[in-house]
Amino acid sequence: MGGGAVTVSRREVTPAFCFKEKNMKPALLFPICIIFECLASICAEDCHDCGVEFHRSYIVDGQPGFVSCPLCYWLDFNGEVNYNFTWSKNGSTAHVTTERHARVYQDGRMLKFIPARLEDSGYYQCVVWNSTNCFKKLAEVIVFQNDNGLCYNKSIMYLQSDPVGTSGKMVCADLSDYVDKNSVQVRWYKECKPLDTSRSKFTAIGFDLTIENMTKDDEGNYTCEVTYAYDEKLYNISRAIGWTVNVYRKRKPAVIIFPKNNSIEVELGCQVSLVCSALYSAADFTLSWNVNDMFAKDYYNSSRIVTGMPIHRTLEDGTSLMTVHLNISEVKKEDYENKFACVLQTSNGLATEFLFIKHPAPNFQGGLIAIFVALALVIVIAVLTYKVFRVDIILWHRQSCFYHHSIKEDGKTYDAYVMFPKSGNTNSIYPVDTFVLKVLPEVLERQCGYRLFILGRDELPGEAIADVVDKTMNECRRLIIILAGINSRDNFFENVFEQQIALYDALVSNKVKAILIELEKTMDYKNMPESIKYIKQKQGVIRWKGNFTDSSLLPYTRFWKNVRYRMPPAKGLSTQTLLSNSIPPSESHTIKDA
Ligand SMILES: *[C@@H]1O[C@H](CO)[C@@H](O)[C@H](O)[C@H]1NC(C)=O
Numbered sequence: 001m002g003g004g005a006v007t008v009s010r011r012e013v014t015p016a017f018c019f020k021e022k023n024m025k026p027a028l029l030f031p032i033c034i035i036f037e038c039l040a041s042i043c044a045e046d047c048h049d050c051g052v053e054f055h056r057s058y059i060v061d062g063q064p065g066f067v068s069c070p071l072c073y074w075l076d077f078n079g080e081v082n083y084n085f086t087w088s089k090n091g092s093t094a095h096v097t098t099e100r101h102a103r104v105y106q107d108g109r110m111l112k113f114i115p116a117r118l119e120d121s122g123y124y125q126c127v128v129w130n131s132t133n134c135f136k137k138l139a140e141v142i143v144f145q146n147d148n149g150l151c152y153n154k155s156i157m158y159l160q161s162d163p164v165g166t167s168g169k170m171v172c173a174d175l176s177d178y179v180d181k182n183s184v185q186v187r188w189y190k191e192c193k194p195l196d197t198s199r200s201k202f203t204a205i206g207f208d209l210t211i212e213n214m215t216k217d218d219e220g221n222y223t224c225e226v227t228y229a230y231d232e233k234l235y236n237i238s239r240a241i242g243w244t245v246n247v248y249r250k251r252k253p254a255v256i257i258f259p260k261n262n263s264i265e266v267e268l269g270c271q272v273s274l275v276c277s278a279l280y281s282a283a284d285f286t287l288s289w290n291v292n293d294m295f296a297k298d299y300y301n302s303s304r305i306v307t308g309m310p311i312h313r314t315l316e317d318g319t320s321l322m323t324v325h326l327n328i329s330e331v332k333k334e335d336y337e338n339k340f341a342c343v344l345q346t347s348n349g350l351a352t353e354f355l356f357i358k359h360p361a362p363n364f365q366g367g368l369i370a371i372f373v374a375l376a377l378v379i380v381i382a383v384l385t386y387k388v389f390r391v392d393i394i395l396w397h398r399q400s401c402f403y404h405h406s407i408k409e410d411g412k413t414y415d416a417y418v419m420f421p422k423s424g425n426t427n428s429i430y431p432v433d434t435f436v437l438k439v440l441p442e443v444l445e446r447q448c449g450y451r452l453f454i455l456g457r458d459e460l461p462g463e464a465i466a467d468v469v470d471k472t473m474n475e476c477r478r479l480i481i482i483l484a485g486i487n488s489r490d491n492f493f494e495n496v497f498e499q500q501i502a503l504y505d506a507l508v509s510n511k512v513k514a515i516l517i518e519l520e521k522t523m524d525y526k527n528m529p530e531s532i533k534y535i536k537q538k539q540g541v542i543r544w545k546g547n548f549t550d551s552s553l554l555p556y557t558r559f560w561k562n563v564r565y566r567m568p569p570a571k572g573l574s575t576q577t578l579l580s581n582s583i584p585p586s587e588s589h590t591i592k593d594a
């Protein structure tokens with residue numbers, strides 16, 4: 001099929017071409033030239049088909065475009081001097097004219113469209129030949145239009161890019177065949193709008209556009225344009241550039257993430273695996289275990305210690321993790337003193353993080369809890385014990401020598417003033433007089449050593465009752481009130497009017513502590529004076545349930561203990577006296593606390 005074209009070419013060859021061959025000897029040239037016509041035809045038959053040029057030539061409709069003869073790859077056209085070219089449109093026998101004023105013409109090696117039209121699209125065959133060889137190759141020319149309303153066709157662009165932050169350089173490509181780089185004025189557009197190249201951000205020199213300090217905003221569709229003059233006509237030649245600003249992930253230097261100069265607790269004799277880990281984005285480092293500034297392997301030189309190979313793992317965020325193990329099969333004493341160092345070596349130098357093996361600290365926690373629980377228990381028990389045995393404890397305490405020495409002298413004569421209803425006014429089953437005049441003195445005075453004031457027993461003869469009460473009430477440390485079965489309030493204090501006043505005084509001013517003793521199982525407080533009710537509510541009453549047996553008269557029964565507890569410490573009796581009485585002959589618990 002190429003035969004026609006070559007035939008055309010052959011006819012165009014002139015013998016003069018042969019003489020321009022530098023290396024040929026003139027003597028040999030003439031015969032060759034004589035047979036040239038024949039030779040050329042032989043060549044034509046053998047014209048080597050080099051196929052289709054991979055690169056296509058794109059020309060904007062209406063703009064000038066040049067297509068250079070594609071070369072067979074092994075050909076070295078040492079300049080065009082030694083070769084002749086012919087172009088023809090594929091499928092056409094007519095060669096492209098060399099007429100310089102034609103719209104499409106051949107200019108030596110070049111096929112020129114000034115300007116190109118859509119219908120020029122297609123394959124063009126270039127035949128290149130000299131006196132001995134002939135080659136042919138097809139070139140594809142695509143004439144295209146720009147997208148509607150745009151100054152470029154988005155599918156035909158020069159794709160260029162530079163990284164963010166740098167100064168990017170964009171090139172208005174493939175123009176050196178048309179204009180002179182040094183004198184050309186390239187007009188630049190972004191998204192078809194003229195780019196203000198007077199701004200310092202942009203610098204347009206030659207075919208290049210430099211963008212300083214690139215940001216993602218500088219991305220976009222750029223167009224460059226030059227004016228081409230031919231035959232007294234001006235044409236535009238434009239190139240579209242898809243400009244990308246690359247945002248590369250910054251390479252982070254490797255960094256140790258574990259250990260961080262920390263320690264781990266390992267029992268003696270246990271096995272342990274020490275971990276040294278580094279994060280990295282480029283594996284241009286080494287990670288190793290050192291012990292006391294030597295490689296762990298060299299330091300120990302023992303099978304007890306094994307250093308593992310680096311283990312690499314890629315994390316989700318794209319960075320990588322490198323881990324090196326130092327395995328100790330059995331921790332020995334010396335290990336607790338050694339400095340285990342995770343060493344990272346990069347081109348920037350060394351980074352070291354230490355890991356120490358420590359003895360586990362004893363577990364204080366369990367012990368502490370136990371101590372606290374025990375302490376709380378002790379406190380609770382102590383409080384309960386005190387509550388239950390309060391009376392006994394206080395009484396026991398009073399018996400101690402120490403306590404006796406610490407009793408203060410208050411200048412009072414009596415320990416207690418005993419107030420009681422006259423037996424005639426009560427319907428008690430117990431004779432009040434017996435209790436007051438026999439039982440109380442027997443226990444409190446004789447056995448416990450208290451001094452009581454009992455009206456009717458202790459006042460001087462002839463004294464006025466009112467005076468006696470008034471005077472002695474202030475001489476007493478306590479006020480013992482005996483409550484017996486009383487029918488009415490009037491009855492109770494009927495004959496003890498003076499006492500009533502004193503009682504009122506004492507209670508209201510709270511000068512004297514009162515002790516209530518009930519002689520009845522069921523007492524009716526409804527008719528009692530308010531002050532009595534108040535005392536009962538505040539400190540309770542002690543009930544005498546006993547009879548008048550011997551055992552009821554022992555100061556170590558519950559009843560008397562309660563009385564003694566409420567009484568001031570006894571002064572008149574030695575500890576010895578009380579101790580000698582401390583073992584009752586026969587305990588009959590007939591006396592009970594209220
Ligand atoms: C072949 O090449 C020579 C030298 O380059 C030139 O003089 C001659 O015109 C060419 N022939 C044709 C047909 O173009």
Ligand SMILES: *[C@@H]1O[C@H](CO)[C@@H](O)[C@H](O)[C@H]1NC(C)=O
Nearest residue numbers: 021075076082130131132133
């Ligand atoms: C023609 O071109 C071929 C390939 O470059 C070269 O080897 C050969 O010497 C050339 N012939 C002449 C006569 O120059």
Ligand SMILES: *[C@@H]1O[C@H](CO)[C@@H](O)[C@H](O)[C@H]1NC(C)=O
Nearest residue numbers: 144145146147148153155156
């Ligand atoms: C853009 O170029 C492509 C490829 O040549 C073509 O198919 C398309 O029709 C062109 N767009 C326009 C609007 O001409």
Ligand SMILES: *[C@@H]1O[C@H](CO)[C@@H](O)[C@H](O)[C@H]1NC(C)=O
Nearest residue numbers: 147150154191219220221242
């Ligand atoms: C470049 O052009 C394409 C097609 O017209 C458009 O989709 C894209 O948005 C443009 N790029 C920029 C940055 O405007």
Ligand SMILES: *[C@@H]1O[C@H](CO)[C@@H](O)[C@H](O)[C@H]1NC(C)=O
Nearest residue numbers: 062187225227234235236237
């Ligand atoms: C060349 O481009 C310029 C600016 O884009 C425009 O003003 C002018 O008309 C164009 N010339 C031709 C021949 O298309």
Ligand SMILES: *[C@@H]1O[C@H](CO)[C@@H](O)[C@H](O)[C@H]1NC(C)=O
Nearest residue numbers: 273306307308309325326327
């Ligand atoms: C070290 O111990 C770790 C964890 O037990 C294990 O994964 C690793 O394979 C061991 N390396 C060597 C070299 O024994």
